[in-house]
Amino acid sequence: MMAESGDTRETITVNGSMIEVKNALVEEMYTSNSRTGYLIISYAVAGENDMVNMELVQLNIGWDTILIDQFGETISLCSIVKGTYVNAAFSAVMTRSIPPQSNAYRVIAMLEVTSYVVTTDRIVRIDPDNHFVYTGNPNDERGQMRFLITNATKILDQNGAPITQADLEPGEMVRIKHASFQTASIPPQTNAYVIEVLPS
Structure with missing residues (x-):
């Protein structure tokens, strides 16, 4: 899928066995217990001729995954809905499925502050x-x-x-x-x- 102009999604960076991405867009979220489940996120990938493509990856959220908001507060997986932007760190080891799956180490969700x-x-x-x-x-x-x-x-x-x-x-x-x-x-x-x- 192609990136739209004004899109804030960024490309990934690879640090050894870990991949990090900023401003990835949550396309889908699933949880059965509010703490474990998965997120499908999209992020930018540089293509040919200055084109930017969007790739999907499924981040599997386990009990060891750090789930926090932009203020550093622990959150539940239910807090992250479709359309939320996240910064994520996940394993470079991925399945060959479509979309590929990876285990998430940390997810920082940019939640809207609705109550203050x-x-x-x-x-x-x-x-x-x-x-x-x-x-x-x-x-x-x-x-x-x-x-x-x-x-x-x-x-x-x-x-x-x-x-x-x-x-x-x-x-x-x-x-x-x-x-x-x-x-x-x-x-x-x-x-x-x-x-x-x-x-x-």
Whole structure:
């Protein structure tokens, strides 16, 4: 099958006995228990005369397969639906079937963030080594929240321009869009999707 213009699917890279692909498109998913099953993905392959072709491969998902979202959170196979983009690492050893089958080592699914909570508060502490930003009561851990900054977290200044975690400072008022779940720790921890610095 031919690639369409504007397609973001990328070609594979081979590292010894492992194949890696970024932005592969899930064409089909099957699971009987929400944890094991398979994904059929399509990815780009360079052809002749600058043509780009699409190839299919069936990734067999076992109990040892790492299944996570773009924030590093463990997910179930049910979370990955047709049309989801994934980054995958799988065995270079494949069956001769159509499509070929391979055992998946790791699948990172780029899931749409459909549910989130917004917290507006002041930064009380920043832990750059562990990628945490703390908000809330500076004198009481039980009145604080700890937000994990991942590679997918967007950080914006007062004008909406992208900045880095190093640009954030204690005392700044921020609006944080974050996951609706949180750990039972003190302070509770959750993943930050977007951090916006507000006018003080």
